[in-house]
Amino acid sequence: MSFEARPTGDSDSRLATRFRYEELADFIAGLVESGTLPAGSRAPSLREISAQHRASLNTVVQAYKVLEDRGVLEVRPRSGYYVARMSAALPLPAPPRPPLHPTKVAVSGLMLQLLENASNEAYVPLGCAIPSARILASSKLDRILARTARVKGSLLNTYSPPRGELPLRMEIARRAMRFGQALSPDAIAVTCGCTEALALALDAVTEPGDAVAIESPTYFGLLQVLRMRGLRVVELPTDAETGVVVNALREVLVAGRVRACVLASSFQNPMGFTMSLENRREVLRLLATHRVPLIEDDVYGDIHFGKERPIPFSALDRHDNTIYCGSFSKTLAPGYRIGWVVPGRHMARVLESKLASTLATPVLAQTALAEFLSNGDYDRHLRRLRRQFADTLERMSRTIGQAFPPGTTVTRPEGNFVLWLELPKTVDTRALFVQALKKGVCFAPGVVFSASGRYAHCMRLSGGYGWDARIEKGLRTLGALAAEALR
Numbered sequence: 301m302s303f304e305a306r307p308t309g310d311s312d313s314r315l316a317t318r319f320r321y322e323e324l325a326d327f328i329a330g331l332v333e334s335g336t337l338p339a340g341s342r343a344p345s346l347r348e349i350s351a352q353h354r355a356s357l358n359t360v361v362q363a364y365k366v367l368e369d370r371g372v373l374e375v376r377p378r379s380g381y382y383v384a385r386m387s388a389a390l391p392l393p394a395p396p397r398p399p400l401h402p403t404k405v406a407v408s409g410l411m412l413q414l415l416e417n418a419s420n421e422a423y424v425p426l427g428c429a430i431p432s433a434r435i436l437a438s439s440k441l442d443r444i445l446a447r448t449a450r451v452k453g454s455l456l457n458t459y460s461p462p463r464g465e466l467p468l469r470m471e472i473a474r475r476a477m478r479f480g481q482a483l484s485p486d487a488i489a490v491t492c493g494c495t496e497a498l499a500l501a502l503d504a505v506t507e508p509g510d511a512v513a514i515e516s517p518t519y520f521g522l523l524q525v526l527r528m529r530g531l532r533v534v535e536l537p538t539d540a541e542t543g544v545v546v547n548a549l550r551e552v553l554v555a556g557r558v559r560a561c562v563l564a565s566s567f568q569n570p571m572g573f574t575m576s577l578e579n580r581r582e583v584l585r586l587l588a589t590h591r592v593p594l595i596e597d598d599v600y601g602d603i604h605f606g607k608e609r610p611i612p613f614s615a616l617d618r619h620d621n622t623i624y625c626g627s628f629s630k631t632l633a634p635g636y637r638i639g640w641v642v643p644g645r646h647m648a649r650v651l652e653s654k655l656a657s658t659l660a661t662p663v664l665a666q667t668a669l670a671e672f673l674s675n676g677d678y679d680r681h682l683r684r685l686r687r688q689f690a691d692t693l694e695r696m697s698r699t700i701g702q703a704f705p706p707g708t709t710v711t712r713p714e715g716n717f718v719l720w721l722e723l724p725k726t727v728d729t730r731a732l733f734v735q736a737l738k739k740g741v742c743f744a745p746g747v748v749f750s751a752s753g754r755y756a757h758c759m760r761l762s763g764g765y766g767w768d769a770r771i772e773k774g775l776r777t778l779g780a781l782a783a784e785a786l787r
């Protein structure tokens with residue numbers, strides 16, 4: 301078999317002749333890189349490329365084989381060539397192994413630095429886990445808020461009832477029904493974001509000094525909420541795909557080490573995992589047996605890339621042992637600060653705590669949100685968001701694969717908009733964080749996701765701002781800094 305070769309004009313004799321199949325391979329790789337051929341799409345047929353580029357079929361076959369070797373294309377039996385999901389080419393992070401004993405929550409000093417810089421537009425925004433204003437596209441909601449203020453403003457300038465505004469609770473209940481949560485609006489209490497929901501839930505079931513089982517790594521805001529309540533934690537090991545290691549939870553429960561357990565419903569921050577239905581049922585069974593309540597955080601449930609929204613723990617729970625927490629911060633309106641809690645038998649305690657924490661949630665924001673939810677725009681909005689985030693994470697993974705040093709692993713979430721990277725152990729992302737800020741890039745260093753200073757070689761990267769040349773450049777800058785750190 302012979303392949304066409306052509307001169308490239310390069311003076312180096314080794315490079316002077318590039319094979320035609322190499323040119324074709326680079327051409328197709330360029331289409332993938334630019335997103336013209338998205339991940340998972342069918343690659344152009346061999347005959348198409350052969351005719352378009354006046355290349356022999358053999359040459360095109362060779363080009364596709366090269367792309368297959370590079371992990372750009374994959375062959376599906378009896379179906380042909382497809383653009384590979386490049387993230388699959390990078391291995392997944394290994395499960396961490398924290399000790400299963402209660403520890404005090406030590407919060408990294410980098411957390412405040414991260415929070416200060418994460419929303420500073422001067423930095424490439426890979427640190428901040430909220431969608432950008434462009435992606436949230438909230439102008440319709442803003443108009444509703446302005447009209448509501450104009451028409452009913454003086455009526456709404458008051459405290460809302462303890463559970464919050466009924467129209468909003470009705471909308472939340474209506475949506476919850478779709479994923480198997482049969483709720484009466486009176487079972488819901490509106491809160492100031494998911495943060496307050498988590499705090500009220502913890503207040504209802506723990507006392508200062510108690511220990512709480514949490515995922516490791518976990519969302520750093522939760523660590524702060526736990527620390528401010530004088531709660532200790534047991535960090536549970538997690539697997540990047542299957543979530544909390546159920547045997548570890550069993551061991552902790554059998555030893556009677558915790559008073560409560562906080563878990564993500566799905567697409568956990570920062571790892572992105574969703575536990576299987578089977579494991580979720582087993583977790584519920586274990587927790588009920590040991591009379592340890594579950595607090596579930598479902599802020600990312602609506603951002604699923606697959607067809608179905610995962611079913612939250614509370615919808616599977618037959619023991620009234622779950623307190624559900626949610627909010628609109630990740631999908632629609634982080635600035636409105638609207639979340640909710642479904643506390644089950646702990647409602648009275650939750651409302652008492654609410655009285656002492658924020659008393660009431662702003663009525664105007666609740667009313668505008670209820671109207672927005674009632675007119676059906678939210679579902680269209682969510683469909684766009686999911687497509688955008690799936691595409692962004694795919695492109696980010698691909699760029700990470702090219703730009704970060706060998707030995708880097710990255711998660712493959714099926715929802716959410718963040719990626720968790722594990723770098724070779726000698727790379728300290730705390731130092732990298734400082735260097736990256738100097739180069740105009742912000743990301744979340746691994747240590748802020750642990751109560752005990754773990755994950756110094758890890759980082760979380762957010763795709764909340766979508767994909768553009770600035771994000772790509774920021775990723776390549778981080779990759780180069782990581783490679784330099786290794787040297």
Ligand SMILES: Cc1ncc(COP(=O)(O)O)c(C=O)c1O
Pocket residue numbers: 429492493494495496519521569597599626627628629630634638639
């Ligand atoms: C897992 C998780 N829970 C809760 C929150 C806080 O949500 P809210 O802004 O609604 O308080 C965040 C924000 O990053 C989060 O990632």
